[in-house]
Amino acid sequence: MKDELKKRVIKGPDGFEFEVDPMQDYFCEEPPKEHPPIYVKIVEDLFNWARSESIWILGFGTGCGAIEMRPLMTPRFDAYRYGVQWRPTPRQADLLMISGYLSTKTLKRAIRAYEQMQNPKYVVGLGSCTINGGMYWDSYNTIKKLDEYLPVDTYIAGCMPRPEALLAGFNDIKKIIRAGKAEGANEYAKNFEWYKKNQKQVIKDWDMPDYNW
Amino acid sequence: MLELYDTLKERFKLGELKQQRDDLAFVTVEADRLHELLSHLRDVEGYTHLVLLTAVDWIEEDLFQLTYLVNNRDEACDIGVRVMLPRDNTTMKTIHDIWPTAATYQRELREMFGIDFPGSPRVDEEFILEGWDDIPPYRREFDTKAYSDKTFAVRPGRETHDPAAYMKQQREKGEG
Numbered sequence: 001m002k003d004e005l006k007k008r009v010i011k012g013p014d015g016f017e018f019e020v021d022p023m024q025d026y027f028c029e030e031p032p033k034e035h036p037p038i039y040v041k042i043v044e045d046l047f048n049w050a051r052s053e054s055i056w057i058l059g060f061g062t063g064c065g066a067i068e069m070r071p072l073m074t075p076r077f078d079a080y081r082y083g084v085q086w087r088p089t090p091r092q093a094d095l096l097m098i099s100g101y102l103s104t105k106t107l108k109r110a111i112r113a114y115e116q117m118q119n120p121k122y123v124v125g126l127g128s129c130t131i132n133g134g135m136y137w138d139s140y141n142t143i144k145k146l147d148e149y150l151p152v153d154t155y156i157a158g159c160m161p162r163p164e165a166l167l168a169g170f171n172d173i174k175k176i177i178r179a180g181k182a183e184g185a186n187e188y189a190k191n192f193e194w195y196k197k198n199q200k201q202v203i204k205d206w207d208m209p210d211y212n213w
Numbered sequence: 214m215l216e217l218y219d220t221l222k223e224r225f226k227l228g229e230l231k232q233q234r235d236d237l238a239f240v241t242v243e244a245d246r247l248h249e250l251l252s253h254l255r256d257v258e259g260y261t262h263l264v265l266l267t268a269v270d271w272i273e274e275d276l277f278q279l280t281y282l283v284n285n286r287d288e289a290c291d292i293g294v295r296v297m298l299p300r301d302n303t304t305m306k307t308i309h310d311i312w313p314t315a316a317t318y319q320r321e322l323r324e325m326f327g328i329d330f331p332g333s334p335r336v337d338e339e340f341i342l343e344g345w346d347d348i349p350p351y352r353r354e355f356d357t358k359a360y361s362d363k364t365f366a367v368r369p370g371r372e373t374h375d376p377a378a379y380m381k382q383q384r385e386k387g388e389g
Contacts, residue, residue: 104343105341105342108343131368132367132368132370132371133367133368133371137361137371138357138358138361139361140350140355140361141342141350142365143365143366144361144366145365145366145367198366202364202365203343203344204345204346205343206344
């Protein structure tokens with residue numbers, strides 16, 4: 001565990017000493033909860049329609065796929081006309097794009113980013129690396145199957161997928177959200193132990209709380 | 214470069230000079246003469262820039278080869294200084310006192326090949342890998358496929374074919 005995460009006594013500027021336990025004080029230990037749809041169908045449909053028409057993506061490029069996002073943002077492909085836009089922080093985003101290969105180091109950061117996002121949240125795996133390892137199938141530090149570690153709603157195949165393929169992928173995720181089938185966050189809460197077991201198997205120096213949000 | 218080689222040959226007990234191009238040559242030196250040679254190249258001969266420090270794993274000969282590539286800006290030529298070291302418990306004298314940037318290369322070599330450079334700054338800290346618990350991954354006895362299969366979940370259904378064998382099989386089927 002890193003030094004800054006260890007329990008310690010700190011002396012404040014006024015000479016007052018106090019104890020700090022970062023794992024207790026800065027993070028919440030409570031595991032995520034399921035939030036099943038509670039309203040009548042017509043209201044849920046309205047919500048889902050609104051969600052599907054404003055997909056906000058976390059601007060977190062994990063691999064080479066991040067390069068495909070730039071033409072999508074800019075006027076040639078202009079994903080903004082579909083209500084898709086990129087946000088700088090996980091708190092404002094509801095779609096996490098895993099854009100390409102994920103090394104175990106990046107996986108750790110991707111998990112943190114995912115857990116900090118608000119419900120409802122969706123994950124899209126982009127490129128063949130997230131599906132079965134792609135060209136990194138025998139690498140010692142990239143994962144090969146993303147849905148073992150994060151609940152994936154849909155994949156976009158290709159190495160790399162063209163921006164057109166990404167637009168088609170956004171349409172797919174829209175349809176999934178509209179149909180009320182994008183229950184990734186609930187899946188994650190339901191199978192929390194299973195996901196954590198898989199994550200810890202790969203991330204050897206686990207030095208963060210189990211759930212950081 | 215040949216003149217330089219002739220003047221330094223006796224003093225540093227240099228091995229044979231391999232002239233790759235007009236502006237690039239490689240030379241082998243004993244491990245205990247390396248530090249001296251590099252200081253001399255930097256301070257007297259004008260090879261002021263360390264381009265890279267890298268290792269090659271000659272597992273068949275049971276040797277590690279370290280290559281220190283140094284560059285002379287004024288004459289626009291490079292010299293690669295090679296050192297051969299035994300593979301087990303490899304230690305090498307650090308050169309971070311000649312070029313501070315070498316410390317980064319030495320950290321990488323420590324992590325990826327397990328070559329120790331005692332006294333180099335932060336050499337025992339993790340460099341790229343986090344929580345690595347196996348043998349250093351760039352050593353050639355490390356089987357990256359086996360490690361990958363053991364550690365990461367695999368999606369079933371992925372097939373690989375040897376192209377020649379696969380084509381032959383297709384031809385026998387009459388589809389090729």
